[in-house]
Amino acid sequence: MGAHKPKRIGFKLDMTPLVDVAFLLLTFFMFTAKFKSEAESEQKFQIKRPVASPDTAKLPERGIALVKIGIDEKGDTLTYFAVISEKDRKAIYTAQGVDPAEANNAQVTVRDTVTLANLVLQTRRTNPKIKFMIDADKRVRYGRIEQVMNTFRSQGATLFNFVTVNRSQQG
């Protein structure tokens, strides 16, 4: 220990640039943040979407009706019907077969294909512009998807979409 540096007492660092950058990032993340929807917080499962090649078509934020098919932690396959359109939601959930206790929820449980058919028909009657989406877990058996597709078809909803996730961003 030859040359001993004097300890810097009362050393001050200018934090301004740091704060500038921090706030910039903060505002960026605040504006881009998308939170879990009401519907997602109600359901008991998380959907692991199948992967597909990058596509320009992104999932629209509103004006859609999602048929969610997921697997919960017990291994049971559950189906939900979620309308993402504030003004039409209540009218659609009056469809026959829907549990009246769920009518005010963001999404309703679908117990059988008849209920699903009623919901699809009610959606088409309420707002024909609503696009149908199948948001299914990748582990779901194809038989389930086929059932849903047949129901769509029987109700005249021949155009619909599968919700997927970009191969490069899978997670």
Added chain:
Amino acid sequence: MAGADLGESSSKKKKGGGVKKPKRIGFKLDMTPLVDVAFLLLTFFMFATTMAQPQIMEMQVPPDITTPVEVAQSDLFTLYVSNKEHLFYNTGIDPIMRKIDIKDLQALAVQKNAERENDLITSLKVDPAASYATVVDILDELNLAEGELVDSYKEKNLKRERRFAITPITEEDKAELAKVDI
């Protein structure tokens, strides 16, 4: 600094009697709590955001009509997915089911379509026990092939008309599949 000093002195002269607080020069504010809160919020939002935005794959099913449509057998190109998630194909002319890897499907679909221009009807038959992920993989490969075909047709000034359908698998198909799928 000099500017601030000057401004202060000139205002004093004009206003005369008014009690004015002296401007605080070299005023320092402890920014640490501010930075703490800012970073806390920053980390919160960073973790809360989901970067992977879902995308959609368009699908069309034929309307529910009971009258069957007559198609030429030679135009058929059928893909089968067995309950073991294996992919097979055959054509109307060559009914022997051949196994194929999903990753080779794009090239095959392009080749089959090139042979028969717009006439080829691709249909997909999936065993209900197969997983949804496999189906999406196949649809994705077919979509990629479609993109390639549209491009090649554009060069020839032809209009591409896609003829594709997902059709229900029959018991006979299943029996045939069971024979080849070991």
